[in-house]
Amino acid sequence: MTDYDQRKRECYCCGKVSEHWELMSSNSFGSRDLDQRPSGMFRSTIGSWLQECPYCGYVAPSIDKGDAKARCFVDTPEFRAASLDPLAEPASRRFLVRAAQDAYYGDRRSAFHNTLCAAWVADDRGREADAVALRLKAAGHLGGGRITSIDTRLLLLDVLRRAASWQAAEALAAELTAEELESPFSDIVAFHRGKIEARDSGRYKIKEAYAFKPEPNRSEADPELVKALARHLKIIKRPDSA
Numbered sequence: 001m002t003d004y005d006q007r008k009r010e011c012y013c014c015g016k017v018s019e020h021w022e023l024m025s026s027n028s029f030g031s032r033d034l035d036q037r038p039s040g041m042f043r044s045t046i047g048s049w050l051q052e053c054p055y056c057g058y059v060a061p062s063i064d065k066g067d068a069k070a071r072c073f074v075d076t077p078e079f080r081a082a083s084l085d086p087l088a089e090p091a092s093r094r095f096l097v098r099a100a101q102d103a104y105y106g107d108r109r110s111a112f113h114n115t116l117c118a119a120w121v122a123d124d125r126g127r128e129a130d131a132v133a134l135r136l137k138a139a140g141h142l143g144g145g146r147i148t149s150i151d152t153r154l155l156l157l158d159v160l161r162r163a164a165s166w167q168a169a170e171a172l173a174a175e176l177t178a179e180e181l182e183s184p185f186s187d188i189v190a191f192h193r194g195k196i197e198a199r200d201s202g203r204y205k206i207k208e209a210y211a212f213k214p215e216p217n218r219s220e221a222d223p224e225l226v227k228a229l230a231r232h233l234k235i236i237k238r239p240d241s242a
Ligand SMILES: [Zn+2]
Pocket: 011, 012, 013, 014, 015, 016, 053, 054, 055, 056, 057, 058
């Protein structure tokens, strides 16, 4: 069951009050996608994950929260460019504004994640070309330096594959394979390699990747292991929501 409630929030940046529909409860039963998009009813609540002040355009999980950086960011050209994007629909734009703030402050991984969320909105609307462009934009946030986190590189691998960026996906898959990762990471990389070879840019769930190369003493439906992997890969971190 998914519940929303309308709440008034005083904007952290401009102090004006506006009303927002906020998510009170939902569920995310089932395996996440390989890019960590949640399943269950929570999946369809994506439009409520970020709020936007209708007066100054500040975007946050709760617009009554923020920090000094947030107040500075709403005065930048980067903020105005993201806020005034004429192509992005509201839910997508909120993620892109947030990603612009992340990028402005050098948080590459959050910028990547928020741009990926904008791609999920495009997926839901059936806007395939936009979804591809947003995935490539998300991947672009991770440029400019080596990424050491396995979790983030596995997410990037899925983003590149879903954007049909085959050469980059092959290179990253080869790099990860050479590192001889342990299961279940190795299973996920092997799954991606098969899909990349087949030029398959479809959406798959973690449990499908996990089931890809079953071993004799391990069943596909080991929910504890699937859950452990989901926890391990979880990257959703919203500084303002804490
Ligand atoms: Zn405001």
